[in-house]
Amino acid sequence: MSTLTSFDADKKNLYIRWSLHERVQHWVLVVAFIILVISGFALKYPESWWVRPFTSFSGFMDLRGLLHRVAGGAFILIGFYHIFYLFLTRRGRAMARAFVPGVQDLRDLSQNVAYNFGFSKHQPKFAHFSYMEKAEYLALIWGAIIMNGTGLLLWFDSVTISLFSRWSINLITVVHLYEAWLASLAILVWHLYYVIFNPDIYPLNTSMINGKLTEKEMREEYFLEWQALQNQLKQQQELAQEQPETSRGEVE
């Protein structure tokens, strides 16, 4: 099994899961998304308690529409950048292959359901991406397509009205709003559970900050990849032990 994670060169009990390039993509997406959520919901619910701290800044509401469009543009650009990364780099292509869902993911899902309901004593073991991570990533792709598409149609509303009709704007606004709710709740409930509130992870999975996982995290979360890395290490050590003997034999 080829591995996307590697040993940290300095410390043997740390593993490198995310490259700097991947982490920068993640954080650009996070910043753009947070600005979109605040500036988007501030239009719909300007009186709500969590929007009020922003709207209390004089000038926020004047800038809100511009902020939403700038962050929307960044959100679209980082999406395209990510697509190029997936297709044009070797590691990106390997990542894309690792994300493709397969029959094993269905088996893992049913095994996890059986485990959670007490019908099985064994939790499924994962390789580089678990079925939950794959589902989350696919949901992100789906959400981004809907938000970018409807966002652009709202942005260039005169083109939209000339192509379709005036009422299409109302329909597109409803789709944009409900997908915004879905995306925001998915991040709040689903993603934040996996990276913060999961009792096995709490207080924070820091791999998107430093790119690294500990031995314990690697064993518990990605056992199959951890096992493959241990096998690779064993093979390298065996090879290194054999080589000095071979070279000594050659000298003699």
Ligand code: HEM
């Ligand atoms: C992905 C996260 C996004 C969230 C959470 C979000 C949220 C929202 C919300 C809640 C509204 C108000 C809807 C209403 O009035 O009923 C809105 C409006 C709008 N959104 Fe987004 N949006 C997102 C992405 C985008 C993107 C990528 C674009 C542009 C390409 C965009 C462009 C717009 C435009 C043009 C409006 C109409 C009014 C305005 O804000 O001035 N949005 N958005």
